[in-house]
Amino acid sequence: MTKPILELRHVVTKVNRNTPEELTLLKDLNLTINEGDFITVLGSNGAGKSTLFNTIAGSMPLTSGDILLRGESIVRESEETRTRFLSRVFQDPKLGTAPRMTVAENLLLATRRGERRGLLPRHLKRHMPEFKQLTSGMGNGLGERLNTPTGNLSGGQRQALSFLMATLKKPDILFLDEHTAALDPKTSRELMQTTNDRITAENLTCLMITHHLDDALKYGNRLIVINDGKITFDVSGEDKKKLTQEDLYGFFGEIE
């Protein structure tokens, strides 16, 4: 449980470089993520949480510093290559699924995340029983809608599908970017529970951004707070279990 899987060393991310609007979003950020860590990430808007995800995923270029996956630098790898070990679920249900493709087709795309795709037939039928079982486990009617274009699903079903797609081929690291924020309280709670069950069952390494202090305290074995481009609070294990909302307000007054 204590082997580092991902290390960020002195990471600096700037946008609009060499213009008057230059902004430094991550300021010399250091973070070591251990295998099996389920880290909840807190921080006010603009603190750099999403920038952190985008920098690791490669959708934003890093200005200086290094990112190591199991000791090997990945900063030269493209966003597409990094998907071999990294998967993400976005906040907006529209971002995570292809609306005109069916649920099953979306899942099929996800089975080959980060792999070469050639001119071989896709073999959708062969995967159907597996997809049926997987989606039925979500308990929100997704299992009956395998042949429905995802554009016709509810937001909750789409996010559940996005989450399934992100974990279908086991990632080394899973990023959840407020993936329940756009859902109603009940659906959000259900998806959060499913998320936790699956992460625990598969022993996934996960970073989850959230604005719900309850969720941040309830789930995961580690909690970090990002403020102004730096990690200002990092607590794990027993210390995290003892943490209360009042403690968090101390570190992090501006939330809610």
Add this chain to the structure above:
Amino acid sequence: MTFGLGVSAIGQGLLWATLGLGLFLTFRILDFPDMTVEGTFPMGAATCVAAINHGINPFWATLLAIGVGMLCGLTTGLLYTKGKIPILLAGILVMTAAYSVNLRIMGRSNLTLLNKPTLLKLSIFANAPMYFDSVFLGFTVIVILTLVLIYFLQTELGQAFIATGDNENMARSLGIKTDNMKIMGLMVSNGVIGLGGALVAQNDGYADVNMGIGIIVIALASIIIGEVAFGELTMNQRLVAVTLGSILYRFVLLIVLRLGFNTNDLQLFSSVVLALCMMLPVFRKVVDVRHIWKRGISTND
């Protein structure tokens, strides 16, 4: 309407359907308008006709036209993805440049195939009755092309291609190289359109530098007439609907000509037909026939 003209319309519809199928890949799957086709179509025609005039076998000349079309697509694709030029402008740039290239290829603005071999004069088609040669050739090409496209879209690569047009953000997060998918789509699409140019030129017996004008409207018309006529379809059925739409469109043109308009009016008509088809959803809302029908049969309560 005489029988011969009807057969001719079907033949034309089949040959021109290549255009619709090519454009379908960019317009409907990648979801952007590719203006390159206005340059690719005459370039396919020019290349094929020039090659035949240089004594090259019509079969190889047609393949050459496909290759040239793919090069046009590659150029647009690179300008769009690597050069970050908006797709509409990238297409217009290549289309404009293609005009000069086409004049270079042919050496003049119009080149004939009179007394030269073409695919339509191949022995298997040559013995066919009047106009049936184009039907047979068009049918053969369309069947092969449609089957190849259906297979391709069901492969892993084809699915990644569809996903790119459907949700680029998701595609990238699954490791699909979306820039490559777009370049590939533009290449295949323009290759097919180059093929269309080669076939139409061989059927008409000449290539003209101005034969690309309004081509995108004709290609869109076959896609959209197919969609309007057949409604909700699966991907495979939609590909077939493009060909049927193209044939229907030829019949519309035939009727227009029979009404006394001349061929110079066809561009105007093509645009009007396409505009009307595209506005159909709006009309349906304004003049809701089903609503009025329901009112007519409901009781007054």
